[in-house]
Amino acid sequence: MAKQSALQPAAATPSASPIYGVTIPAGYRKWQLIAPAEEAAPLDELRVVLGNPEAMAAIERSAKRFPDGAVLVKLAYKRKPSPDFEPATIPGQPTTVQVMVKDSRRYASTGGWGFGRFVNGVAVDAAQHQTCFACHAARVKDRDYVFTRFAP
Numbered sequence: 322m323a324k325q326s327a328l329q330p331a332a333a334t335p336s337a338s339p340i341y342g343v344t345i346p347a348g349y350r351k352w353q354l355i356a357p358a359e360e361a362a363p364l365d366e367l368r369v370v371l372g373n374p375e376a377m378a379a380i381e382r383s384a385k386r387f388p389d390g391a392v393l394v395k396l397a398y399k400r401k402p403s404p405d406f407e408p409a410t411i412p413g414q415p416t417t418v419q420v421m422v423k424d425s426r427r428y429a430s431t432g433g434w435g436f437g438r439f440v441n442g443v444a445v446d447a448a449q450h451q452t453c454f455a456c457h458a459a460r461v462k463d464r465d466y467v468f469t470r471f472a473p
Contacts, residue, residue, distance in 0.1 A: 336439060339447035341428065343420050343437030346373070349394045353377050356472035360397070367412050368397045370469045375423075380471045387465050389433070391423040395469075416440070421467070432458065432466045 335344040352371040360366040372380055376391040401413035418439045425433035436453035438445045457466040 336442060336444045338420075338435075338437035338439075338444040338450055340450045341422075341431075341435035341437060343422050343435045345418055345420060345437070345439055345442065346392055346394065349373070349392075352394065354472070355380055355393070356469050358395075358469075359400075364397075364416075365400055366397045366416060367400050367410065368395055370395045380469075383471070385465065387423045387433075387467065389423050389425055393421040393467065393469065395419040417445075418442075432462070434466055 337344050349371060352373055355370045355372045355377070358368040358370065360368060371394045373390075373392040375388050376393050378384075379387045379391055396418055397416045398412035399414045399416060400410045403409035403411045418437075420437040420439070422428075422435045422437075423433055424435060428435045431454040434454070434457070436450055438449055438453070444450075454466070457468070461468050
């Protein structure tokens with residue numbers, strides 16, 4: 322039996338995030354890249370943000386608001402030096418998959434967004450999910466609560 326990737330949920334029953342009920346979307350690894358990111362210490366991670374077609378259309382036209390159905394997925398990895406080229410950093414151990422789903426009716430109290438954070442395909446506890454919207458609201462409310470911008 323093949324070993325399950327840390328970035329994929331169990332095939333039988335995907336884990337849903339507490340509070341929001343968000344799951345890791347099927348096929349997300351084939352979505353387009355919106356932007357890479359790097360998180361400094363203490364996390365020391367490389368991250369990439371992917372978007373489904375609805376999210377990509379909004380990002381590409383610099384929309385002020387994302388449409389319902391837009392989904393953003395952030396993949397995070399520990400950084401490690403490249404074994405082939407020492408000055409380069411490459412993704413190491415995966416750490417989390419983070420998901421934002423736009424549904425203005427279902428998530429009206431959180432700016433229209435539902436959030437999910439997963440480790441090894443399993444949603445983390447509710448306490449961690451309670452911080453998602455507060456952080457986005459405090460920093461990027463004017464951009465429909467989305468940190469990521471389209472990489473040139």
